[in-house]
Amino acid sequence: xxxxxxxxxxxxxxxxxxxxxxxxxxxxxxxxxxxxxxxxxxxxxxxxxxxxxxxxxxxxxxxxxxxxxxxxxxxxxxxxxxxxxxxxxxxxxxxxxxxxxxxxxxxxxxxxxxxxxxxxxxxxxxxxxxxxxxxxxxxxxxxxxxxxxxxxxxxxxxxxxxxxxxxxxxxxxxxxxxxxxxxxxxxxxxxxxxxxx
Amino acid sequence: xxxxxxxxxxxxxxxxxxxxxxxxxxxxxxxxxxxxxxxxxxxxxxxxxxxxxxxxxxxxxxxxxxxxxxxxxxxxxxxxxxxxxxxxxxxxxxxxxxxxxxxxxxxxxxxxxxxxxxxxxxxxxxxxxxxxxxxxxxxxxxxxxxxxxxxxxxxxxxxxxxxxxxxxxxxxxxxxxxxxxxxxxxxxxxxxxxxxx
Numbered sequence: 137x138x139x140x141x142x143x144x145x146x147x148x149x150x151x152x153x154x155x156x157x158x159x160x161x162x163x164x165x166x167x168x169x170x171x172x173x174x175x176x177x178x179x180x181x182x183x184x185x186x187x188x189x190x191x192x193x194x195x196x197x198x199x200x201x202x203x204x205x206x207x208x209x210x211x212x213x214x215x216x217x218x219x220x221x222x223x224x225x226x227x228x229x230x231x232x233x234x235x236x237x238x239x240x241x242x243x244x245x246x247x248x249x250x251x252x253x254x255x256x257x258x259x260x261x262x263x264x265x266x267x268x269x270x271x272x273x274x275x276x277x278x279x280x281x282x283x284x285x286x287x288x289x290x291x292x293x294x295x296x297x298x299x300x301x302x303x304x305x306x307x308x309x310x311x312x313x314x315x316x317x318x319x320x321x322x323x324x325x326x327x328x329x330x331x332x333x
Numbered sequence: 334x335x336x337x338x339x340x341x342x343x344x345x346x347x348x349x350x351x352x353x354x355x356x357x358x359x360x361x362x363x364x365x366x367x368x369x370x371x372x373x374x375x376x377x378x379x380x381x382x383x384x385x386x387x388x389x390x391x392x393x394x395x396x397x398x399x400x401x402x403x404x405x406x407x408x409x410x411x412x413x414x415x416x417x418x419x420x421x422x423x424x425x426x427x428x429x430x431x432x433x434x435x436x437x438x439x440x441x442x443x444x445x446x447x448x449x450x451x452x453x454x455x456x457x458x459x460x461x462x463x464x465x466x467x468x469x470x471x472x473x474x475x476x477x478x479x480x481x482x483x484x485x486x487x488x489x490x491x492x493x494x495x496x497x498x499x500x501x502x503x504x505x506x507x508x509x510x511x512x513x514x515x516x517x518x519x520x521x522x523x524x525x526x527x528x529x530x
Contacts, residue, residue: 150380183347184378
């Protein structure tokens, strides 16, 4: 290597921790920042520190917020009878972008993953049950992923929520918008057929 | 969105500046760091600052170094008669990993890109000509990319270096190791045929 470069190696290591970044990408990022774009390196460092300092978890939905109560939870126009459960802030953002949901949210800390030792308590199931029992929530919409782990999470949460007398629904499964039927996988078509309306 | 989140947006913007990172990846990284892994966010911020502070450009090869003269340039065992010209530190690292080059390097600031207004002076051609005229360098090996821009860069540099009486070579083009001939593109095979040995 060009240098003993302990600081360079430390930077590459830290960049590798980002989701979706492997060794090659991390090296490319580090070289780019240091060789060509030191202003961006400084900017990223400051942005990381400012965000870590100011962005907290909303005390009600546990999503990201710069205030103790996030904008959605604080909005009196949102329908407090609906509570949509998502795996993380990215899913919440995706749902918000659709503009077709006016209820509130609860943000889990990921999804169940028994093989990695991630159980219901780790993802915030206790807080969800507490939140859903506020007396206002009538329907809990489970919007976890449609993967094996997301489905398992939805199943476990549905049982616990139903046991508390709450109405529990799940996002519809079906053919994605813009799809040609012949290219859609069979399990999706089967679900779309069962859930036809 | 879940929050007015100006600090979150600033972080997403800063992450987007990384090479190969689009909006979606930047959002995913920001959400991951803030929701699940604040320790990594802090670590990355510190690593960026430490690297920006300590990693400088070697005064001789212009590569990345934590000392005024990098490890390679300072190594008396390296062959000062050979000077390998690369587009950036990543290429230098790749060549070093091969373990088959014992000469010195010169690191350009990228490659010529006339459409973006990047000319010979911007990539450090002047410094290269100065460096190559140290009296010790006998052969300049042009190891810029085998893309249109990399080839143009090699061509321009070769002319200037030859005009100063230096021997100029280029990395061999040919069939990559491990390739089956029928899957190699025709231009590569044509080059390999011309440069057969």
